[in-house]
Amino acid sequence: MKDFKEFIKKQGVVGLAVGFILGGAVASVVTSLVNDIVNPLVGILTGATGNLKENVLYIGPATLRIGNFISVLIDFLIVSLVVYFSVKFLGLEKKTKKK
Numbered sequence: 001m002k003d004f005k006e007f008i009k010k011q012g013v014v015g016l017a018v019g020f021i022l023g024g025a026v027a028s029v030v031t032s033l034v035n036d037i038v039n040p041l042v043g044i045l046t047g048a049t050g051n052l053k054e055n056v057l058y059i060g061p062a063t064l065r066i067g068n069f070i071s072v073l074i075d076f077l078i079v080s081l082v083v084y085f086s087v088k089f090l091g092l093e094k095k096t097k098k099k
Contacts, residue, residue, distance in 0.1 A: 005090050027079050034075045042074075043067070 038050060046067075048056040056066030 023083065026082055030078045030082065031075055034071060034078065038074060039071050042070075 035053075043052040043054065046052065052067045053065075053071050055065075055070075057064040057066045
């Protein structure tokens with residue numbers, strides 16, 4: 001893990017590209033977690049037919065897909081937490097630039 005930290009700290013653009021690829025992979029895993037596990041459980045608790053994304057709110061002729069919005073919000077929060085704790089764990093917030 002120490003070598004990986006040093007690689008990220010020293011490799012400006014290359015490290016950024018590696019981080020971008022890893023971020024995409026983490027986002028895919030989190031999206032699957034939210035869609036396949038979290039949404040059905042929250043949907044059951046909120047009275048949807050087993051899936052949070054199916055919760056809608058009707059206001060006159062408008063249909064608000066409130067369940068889908070909450071699902072995307074949960075997805076965003078989990079990805080944000082993973083990125084935050086990854087940066088903290090790797091110590092990248094202390095990166096210093098060479099002169």
